[in-house]
Amino acid sequence: MRTIARRPFDAPLRAILFVGPAILLLVGILNVDTPAGAVVVLLAVVVLVVITFFSGVRLRAGERGVVVSLVPFWGRRLRWEQIARVDVEEVRPFEDFGGWGIKGSQRRHGILLSAGETTTVRLTTTDGRRYLVGLGDEAEEAVRSLRRMAPSTAAVSFPA
Numbered sequence: 001m002r003t004i005a006r007r008p009f010d011a012p013l014r015a016i017l018f019v020g021p022a023i024l025l026l027v028g029i030l031n032v033d034t035p036a037g038a039v040v041v042l043l044a045v046v047v048l049v050v051i052t053f054f055s056g057v058r059l060r061a062g063e064r065g066v067v068v069s070l071v072p073f074w075g076r077r078l079r080w081e082q083i084a085r086v087d088v089e090e091v092r093p094f095e096d097f098g099g100w101g102i103k104g105s106q107r108r109h110g111i112l113l114s115a116g117e118t119t120t121v122r123l124t125t126t127d128g129r130r131y132l133v134g135l136g137d138e139a140e141e142a143v144r145s146l147r148r149m150a151p152s153t154a155a156v157s158f159p160a
Contacts, residue, residue, distance in 0.1 A: 001060045001061065001062040001067060002060060002061060002062060002149075003058060003059070003060050004059045004060060004061050004142045004145045004146060004149075005058070005059045005121075005133075005135045005138040005139075005141070005142040005145075006056055006057070006058045006059075007056050007057045007058075007115045007117060007134060007135050007136060007138065008053075008054075008055070008056035008115060009055050009056050009115045009116070010115060010116040012116070013115060013116060014052050014053065014055075017051060017052050017055065018048065018052045021044075021048050022048065025041060025044055025045060025048065028041050028044070029041050050072075051072065054071070054072075055070070055071055055072060055073070055115075056070075056071055056115050057069070057070055057071075057113050057114065057115045057117075057133055057134055057135065058070075058071050059121060059133050059135065059142055061145070061146055061149045062149075063151070064079060064080070065077060065078050065079040065080050065081075065082070065083070066078045066080070066083065066123060066146065068113055068123065068131045068133050069113070070102050070113045070115075073102065074102050074113075076111075076131065078123060078125065078131070080150060080151055080153075080154035080156065081126075081154060081155075082125050082126055082127075083123055083124070083125060083126070083154070083156050084124050084125060084126045084155070084156065084157060085122075085123075085124040085156065085157040085158075085159070086121065086122070086123055086124075086143055086146050086147070086150075086156055086157070086158055087121075087122055087143060087158070087159050088119060088120070088121060088122070088139045088140055088143055089119075089120050089122040089132060090118055090119055090120070091112060091114075091118055091120055091132060091134075092118065093112060093114050093116070093118065093134070096112070110122075110129065110130030110131065110132055111129075111130070111131050111132065112132045112134065113131070113132065113133050113134060114132075114133075114134030115134060116134070117134035117135060117136035117139075118134070118136075119134070119135065119136050119137065119139045120132040120133055120134045120135065120139060121133045121135055121139050121142050121143055121146075143158065146158070
């Protein structure tokens with residue numbers, strides 16, 4: 001698998017992810033009185049920092065298919081045979097899906113993986129499900145890369 005595109009969370013999303021757990025950790029640190037408790041708090045701080053600063057949207061592809069993910073929370077692997085169409089779509093994350101992150105919408109019949117971007121790569125499966133990966137200005141290049149990587153046996157449509 002090769003990473004086609006990656007978009008880290010923007011500053012407001014990182015703040016949302018960081019502030020609440022950081023307050024809980026601060027309270028935990030103030031109440032730690034054993035070495036085991038200190039180790040648990042230290043591990044929690046490391047996990048919080050990793051999640052806060054290394055989370056984001058990622059699109060990967062390889063011989064077998066495509067992986068869309070919101071690292072480290074969620075991911076979905078789609079085989080090339082499952083993908084009917086790949087193109088770029090503009091979305092309004094709050095109006096269409098209710099915000100950023102991993103959002104589903106009955107109205108849009110899809111799942112949005114977004115770190116704050118409105119330009120997405122839309123992968124439509126053969127059964128009609130849609131996965132929209134918010135990549136911003138990298139979306140067009142990501143579609144071109146997927147077109148190059150798709151095997152000739154796959155019946156994936158890449159509209160111009």
